[in-house]
Amino acid sequence: MLRLRESREVQIESAKLEILPTGPLRWGRDEYDNSFVIATFDDPARQLTISSEVVIRHNDASPLDFMVEDYAVNYPFRLERHTELALAPFLASPESPTDTEALRSWLQGFWNAGEPIQTYALLWRICTGINRTLSYQRREEPGVQSASETLSRRSGSCRDFARLFMDAARYLGVPARF
Numbered sequence: 001m002l003r004l005r006e007s008r009e010v011q012i013e014s015a016k017l018e019i020l021p022t023g024p025l026r027w028g029r030d031e032y033d034n035s036f037v038i039a040t041f042d043d044p045a046r047q048l049t050i051s052s053e054v055v056i057r058h059n060d061a062s063p064l065d066f067m068v069e070d071y072a073v074n075y076p077f078r079l080e081r082h083t084e085l086a087l088a089p090f091l092a093s094p095e096s097p098t099d100t101e102a103l104r105s106w107l108q109g110f111w112n113a114g115e116p117i118q119t120y121a122l123l124w125r126i127c128t129g130i131n132r133t134l135s136y137q138r139r140e141e142p143g144v145q146s147a148s149e150t151l152s153r154r155s156g157s158c159r160d161f162a163r164l165f166m167d168a169a170r171y172l173g174v175p176a177r178f
Contacts (some may be wrong), residue, residue: 022039136158
């Protein structure tokens with residue numbers, strides 16, 4: 001992420017973007033209101049360096065005080081049709097059958113079908129399960145591990161854990177984005 005999407009809770013106080021080689025930058029917004037930049041270069045280069053520094057102000061004094069639609073308080077739930085259509089990109093299944101099987105097996109430790117549970121409590125179990133059972137490992141390699149890679153290695157970086165949580169939520173039918 002080069003630029004955080006601002007909201008009521010989070011404002012950007014300062015941002016600095018350096019790209020080498022240099023070239024003109026064109027900023028825009030996508031259909032989800034995310035900022036993006038397009039850099040153009042006149043000549044080929046052997047190396048591309050992108051450095052992004054952002055200072056933010058986080059104003060959310062009560063991060064767990066959020067609204068949940070009545071139908072989604074308890075898991076499992078069924079999204080209302082208009083909501084399901086709007087959130088379809090955030091409900092996409094894992095990319096491979098290996099990920100699907102790894103998630104199915106791993107998630108059995110957090111919830112048994114038929115067990116009454118609030119959606120938040122289930123997501124909290126998954127979050128604390130990641131923290132409790134996997135080891136953080138700083139990774140400089142580009143990209144994000146798949147859910148099955150993170151689970152088989154029993155370790156990952158922040159972005160790998162975020163991907164695992166997102167894929168787990170989506171597997172359960174809970175919309176999530178990276």
